Amino acid sequence: MINPLHDNLYYPSTGTPKHRLPTPALLIDLPLLEFNLSLMSGYFLNKSVKLRPHFKTHKCPIIARKQMERGAIGITCAKLSEAEVLMNAGISNVLIANQVVDPAKISRLATLAGFCNIIVAVDDLDNLLKIGEAAHKAGNTIQVVIEVDVGLQRSGVQPGKPALSLAKEASKLKGIYFSGLLGYEGFTMFEVDRGKRHQNVQHAMNALVSTAELIRQEGIPVEIVSAGGTGTYDMTGEFSGITELEAGSYVFMDTKYNQLGLDFKQALSLLGTVVSVQRPERCIIDAGMKVLTTDNGMPYLIKPDGLKLERLNEEHGIVGVNTEKAYPEVGMCVEIIPSHACTTVNLHDRYYIIQDDQLVDVWEISGRGKSQ
Amino acid sequence: MINPLHDNLYYPSTGTPKHRLPTPALLIDLPLLEFNLSLMSGYFLNKSVKLRPHFKTHKCPIIARKQMERGAIGITCAKLSEAEVLMNAGISNVLIANQVVDPAKISRLATLAGFCNIIVAVDDLDNLLKIGEAAHKAGNTIQVVIEVDVGLQRSGVQPGKPALSLAKEASKLKGIYFSGLLGYEGFTMFEVDRGKRHQNVQHAMNALVSTAELIRQEGIPVEIVSAGGTGTYDMTGEFSGITELEAGSYVFMDTKYNQLGLDFKQALSLLGTVVSVQRPERCIIDAGMKVLTTDNGMPYLIKPDGLKLERLNEEHGIVGVNTEKAYPEVGMCVEIIPSHACTTVNLHDRYYIIQDDQLVDVWEISGRGKSQ
Numbered sequence: 053m054i055n056p057l058h059d060n061l062y063y064p065s066t067g068t069p070k071h072r073l074p075t076p077a078l079l080i081d082l083p084l085l086e087f088n089l090s091l092m093s094g095y096f097l098n099k100s101v102k103l104r105p106h107f108k109t110h111k112c113p114i115i116a117r118k119q120m121e122r123g124a125i126g127i128t129c130a131k132l133s134e135a136e137v138l139m140n141a142g143i144s145n146v147l148i149a150n151q152v153v154d155p156a157k158i159s160r161l162a163t164l165a166g167f168c169n170i171i172v173a174v175d176d177l178d179n180l181l182k183i184g185e186a187a188h189k190a191g192n193t194i195q196v197v198i199e200v201d202v203g204l205q206r207s208g209v210q211p212g213k214p215a216l217s218l219a220k221e222a223s224k225l226k227g228i229y230f231s232g233l234l235g236y237e238g239f240t241m242f243e244v245d246r247g248k249r250h251q252n253v254q255h256a257m258n259a260l261v262s263t264a265e266l267i268r269q270e271g272i273p274v275e276i277v278s279a280g281g282t283g284t285y286d287m288t289g290e291f292s293g294i295t296e297l298e299a300g301s302y303v304f305m306d307t308k309y310n311q312l313g314l315d316f317k318q319a320l321s322l323l324g325t326v327v328s329v330q331r332p333e334r335c336i337i338d339a340g341m342k343v344l345t346t347d348n349g350m351p352y353l354i355k356p357d358g359l360k361l362e363r364l365n366e367e368h369g370i371v372g373v374n375t376e377k378a379y380p381e382v383g384m385c386v387e388i389i390p391s392h393a394c395t396t397v398n399l400h401d402r403y404y405i406i407q408d409d410q411l412v413d414v415w416e417i418s419g420r421g422k423s424q
Numbered sequence: 425m426i427n428p429l430h431d432n433l434y435y436p437s438t439g440t441p442k443h444r445l446p447t448p449a450l451l452i453d454l455p456l457l458e459f460n461l462s463l464m465s466g467y468f469l470n471k472s473v474k475l476r477p478h479f480k481t482h483k484c485p486i487i488a489r490k491q492m493e494r495g496a497i498g499i500t501c502a503k504l505s506e507a508e509v510l511m512n513a514g515i516s517n518v519l520i521a522n523q524v525v526d527p528a529k530i531s532r533l534a535t536l537a538g539f540c541n542i543i544v545a546v547d548d549l550d551n552l553l554k555i556g557e558a559a560h561k562a563g564n565t566i567q568v569v570i571e572v573d574v575g576l577q578r579s580g581v582q583p584g585k586p587a588l589s590l591a592k593e594a595s596k597l598k599g600i601y602f603s604g605l606l607g608y609e610g611f612t613m614f615e616v617d618r619g620k621r622h623q624n625v626q627h628a629m630n631a632l633v634s635t636a637e638l639i640r641q642e643g644i645p646v647e648i649v650s651a652g653g654t655g656t657y658d659m660t661g662e663f664s665g666i667t668e669l670e671a672g673s674y675v676f677m678d679t680k681y682n683q684l685g686l687d688f689k690q691a692l693s694l695l696g697t698v699v700s701v702q703r704p705e706r707c708i709i710d711a712g713m714k715v716l717t718t719d720n721g722m723p724y725l726i727k728p729d730g731l732k733l734e735r736l737n738e739e740h741g742i743v744g745v746n747t748e749k750a751y752p753e754v755g756m757c758v759e760i761i762p763s764h765a766c767t768t769v770n771l772h773d774r775y776y777i778i779q780d781d782q783l784v785d786v787w788e789i790s791g792r793g794k795s796q
Binding site for chain 2: 062064072074075076077108130131133150151153154155156157175176178179201205206207208209210325326327328329330331336338339341342343345346347364365366367368370382383394395398399400401420421423424
């Protein structure tokens, strides 16, 4: 007999109807995902700006490979451990849009640089020196981009002279190859007024591109000027002097990004099941804080009509019932749009891939939890 | 040479100083964990009420086994997939304090019941019939407890006659063994006023225990009357008629539970690293929403003095600096107390076990993400 505890029993057969999947299940609508991937890659097809999409949203090498097949020049990620997942999956051109500062991680970065094309962000001279030293010791060269604060006030040196000063150091150091600049206009990513968003983007990208020019004037080549996100892809992506765009969320979208009225479709959802109906005005589903996040507000229950997700407990979702429209029963499926795709995905081990309301594949979220 | 991509490189050697661990890292202070485990098991040592601690907090079979070694009569968990992790780890006495309603899961439950001692909560006749049918078909018997709503207004039938009615059905059904009742006084778990909390517990447990009596009066044995949590362990644990307590959070504690002034120690923390210092009044750490949760408020930065965690972005924590007390530098470690241990643990793959500020072991959080 089969081992009843074998993990694979949680992978249903291809062709299983959506409503028979084990829940909570994170679903990808495959045609909608493909639509989003093609819309974004199509946009950059004949542009000088290229796409290096962000891994932090989907954390799935299968999707990263689809992005590469459609012309992405590489993948952006947030952490060294994500870069390693990508490299294990054969994607060898990765930009870590973040600082790597632990000595153990720097030494690992230095080793990896001998195997693949890895670029890392720096905003601190001492960190830069340590990376250079480790790379030199390993006999390798690490590519760096200087992170520039274009208005987010998080990491990054100030545009202009501070960035120039760090670039000069980087261009001289053994073990370091100075590749260019990185700036993220995150402060305006969700500005709903498109005109205002565009204006903010112009201001931020001016700061970034003019810093690149300043560095070039000192005779230092600046190959990469990376910026942008899903909310600004067609603004930053048009800005002269930007070389690559690091959007991530467009693959899935979520309730927060949907407010911007972009052309991308909602490809990600969470399937849950009603587990308890004790009162007519409320039912309980099997999806709580361990499978959904609320950092961008309450996720939105789209199916069936008449139900509204009101609150999350740890293991339960509390759903209000419009008793004129809906008669929930135990066992009934509900479908929910995440309010923040990136943090939701980070809770799950796999995607259930859906086409025509049937399961067509299961994809591992190999980057999940890779936060080191 | 070693494969630079081998996963094991993220497991530092025993003896590594705490501040040299790869971060973000979820730490357990081993002596404090052992203190908490012993305090709780000691409390129940000579009581008629027994301890069946909840797996949902730590999700770690190594800790579950430590609880069993100290006299726990079994483990409580929230999901079937968690029960499977426990069974794979050799813990064969498991209560799922939640409804299992998907047909695929019910059938799996029925198979598992032939291998181990599994108890599941029900609050719906149709669900009960389906579980009985599946168990009967598999030639097994599934133990059930009736979930009773003792005031939380979530799942669970009402105390008294509704519970009696379902218990009568359960006691007659083929494939079902009626074990007893389950009630969770979650609505008063965090009531800071101990007197008021105690009063609420009395009220809720009266409802549960008197329902058990009502069922016994019909000649139906009620073996299990399960309730309680960390906030009520020494109230519910004293209540005559309660047979087992399902506390979970006491193993670790968190900022929310710490408000209750219990005797358990803070054994869980998150180690992060300062990755960027661009302004004197603020620094950026490598710990954001993907490693910390805020459903119980902002986590609390305890070390070093003078730093305060103000905000979480997806991959970054924004830390305010009291410039009279602290001079953060890139690479400096910070230690943070989670505001909600259970949801924080659910983001991590492993615990780094610390004693005397050194790594003594790494434990897998095998139940992480087991939400099905």
